[in-house]
Amino acid sequence: MNSLLKVTKTEIVLFFRDKTTVFWTFLFPVIMIWLFGSMFGDQKINGLSYSSVYIPSWIAVNIMTVSFFTLGTVLANYREKGILRRYQLTPIKPWKILAAHTIQGAVIFGISAIVIFLFGYFFYDLQLPAYIGSTFGALLLSLICFFPFGLLMTSLAKDTKSAAAISSLLLNLMLFLSGATFPLEVMPQVLQYVAKILPLYYVVELLRATWNTSPLWDNGVDVLVLFLIGVASIFLSTKFFRWSGQKV
């Protein structure tokens, strides 16, 4: 089998052997949707149901979870342990290692998105997205924006511990301040401005819009912001990505 596929397959298998990340990626969002669901009840949010506003946003949160933890922290750990360096001394081309991890991340995210969707579909009357092509486009754009962003964040970290710390900090910050879980309207004006600096805000906006009200091309600002973050993070992550924690 091709070495790219082999690395990808191995990493997917390894993901499922780590019970902690499986919990945070698959079970945590479902539990949170259930908890928030019992808070919101049948209340309408800007004329929309709870599930059609908040389930897309949990899918958005998971893009971030996967890019920070499944991709970034794992690669920081591989770098610290010398696993990436070990790969450097085999004939496999370096881009294949990064591609394998990216594909693995996309697969894991895909599965988690399906789990969240099905949970919403069966228990919270979640409808299929109104602009389904746009929703897929929005997801793809968000992955392109967040995956290298996650790599960049963890490349700047010295070791696994600090990578996990950076990831947790950003995850929590965005979880609560981007409007993904708590409605921004109830927050002070200052925090509403803060939300707009956080990349997740735009992912949440775009996913909610394409799921319920308008296609991709009617949300030019969100698309443009995500596109620019994507370009910047790809540029920066190729510049800063390191294979080894040691000096050469």
Place this chain on the structure above:
Amino acid sequence: MDSVITVKQLRKQYGDVDAVKDVSFSVGKGEIFGIIGPNGAGKTTTIEILEGIRKRDGGEVQVLGMDPEKNRRNLNARIGVQFQSTAIQEKIKVKEALDLFSSFYPNNDNLGDLIEKLGLDEKMDVYFEDLSGGWKQRVTLALATLHSPEIVFLDEPSMGLDPQARRDLWDIIHYLRDRGSTIIVTTHYMEEAEKLCDRIAMIYGGKLEALGEPKQLLEDLATKYLSFYSRDADENILSRLPGVISLENTEGHYRIMTEQLQRTSYHLFKEGEERNWTIEGFQFERGTLDDLFVHLLHKEETA
């Protein structure tokens, strides 16, 4: 013998510190070549420059006729490497790791033999993190050699292994050599270098201190030992006997390093007779690489 590795005037600095200073040596095809020295001597730096993952600051290096810094990609298919701290993914099973690394190389026909030789059959379904140090070592050794590389680089392979596991490792290293690989191994265990290596380069403080066959180096050193037990010998008199270089006394067990075994012995017994010392268990000892090493270190400090 054809040389597969040539190193000339190799230099490497970390900031202001010289990690490797003007080291030159060459390694012949089929040799087990040891790079030995204490921790921080520059062994790992040297071996990593040969592997191509560390840049040198000066000198020439040729591995299989190539400059490792410029041709690492080509070289990777023909060399095998085991790092000092052996790490692969923790939750990977042994068979998955072998399968993964096999997919990187076009040729791994000898994998079956290797698995048998290393006794890995029984561990195929075990997670890497659950293996003991010795077994982890075997797995990473298998990953480093499954493509029958022309040169195998082993950085401190016996670190942390118990004596039995270390002996097994030597056995495996001989097997790899008999299969056609040249072996470069670093170690700080002198006994290992003596028993395992055809030739050694002794590095201390980044400098090459000695190079050659272990046996030859010991003979050239021309230092011999005599040892005995005595409860009443006088250390001051002993140390002034003709030919004595140094003297160790552990609770009445004396070990004397001398340039002239016969002469020192003669004077030892002469003094003993005159002063009524009891001398028991007298014997001549050959020096070991450990002694050679301490001697070089001593020379370095007094220079």
